[in-house]
């Protein structure tokens with residue numbers, strides 16, 4: 561079936577900034593449906609083909625998408641840039657067009673550069689789902705984060721969420737911030753000066769670490785060393801002492817406060833080893849919640 565360009569647009573998920581609150585709500589509600597399903601596989605996407613195209617490394621997102629797609633009965637093609645003709649210099653556009661020419665019905669894509677995805681989505685004839693583009697957006701991560709918070713607190717309205725750490729390089733922070741604001745959550749940011757994104761200040765204030773810890777949700781971010789200019793992180797221990805969720809700081813959180821982190825985690829840098837699997841931590845439940853969220857997203861992208 562050839563989709564019209566407006567249907568392709570409707571089925572794609574490039575970010576949450578421009579997605580309506582009701583669309584986000586319907587994805588979250590559908591994820592709850594899939595989570596409650598007792599069937600491991602419900603083949604509503606039988607005979608549908610999806611390519612997971614990762615031009616940047618991933619563990620959680622890639623496998624979570626694959627799990628979601630297989631639970632819906634889709635045929636899954638996994639593409640890894642390091643084992644492809646990208647190594648011979650083939651462009652992202654040519655790679656996606658190649659898979660489209662072979663007959664995929666949708667593509668999941670992770671990219672390093674920002675600003676490429678929207679242009680790509682205009683040019684290809686299948687829905688695209690953003691699995692993380694540079695420091696721009698990581699919509700399915702934020703959807704699973706919102707789902708995790710909603711399961712915990714029932715409503716996001718008035719929920720105090722602090723996002724702490726390497727905001728500058730974080731697509732997770734941006735997608736969460738833009739989505740949470742649509743639901744009336746009170747978002748605060750906390751970061752060392754060199755890891756702040758000043759352009760986000762109009763959406764959420766930067767506060768001290770002490771202030772940030774007075775929240776219902778403390779979302780820690782990974783220090784993204786691979787995106788840093790040289791010398792940005794002077795000392796891991798210094799960072800831990802100033803901005804890390806140490807055991808001592810975690811012990812001082814309110815009894816109802818939960819700790820989140822998109823992972824992978826730099827243990828004993830932004831979060832202490834003992835805190836990662838502590839009772840307040842929802843880090844592994846976040847990964848669990850990623851599967852039904854991505855089932856909802858892939859159903860929206862591909863169901864006939």
Ligand code: CP
Pocket residue numbers: 617618619620621622692701822823824
């Ligand atoms: N949270 C997240 O995006 O993890 P991966 O990079 O392993 O996919």
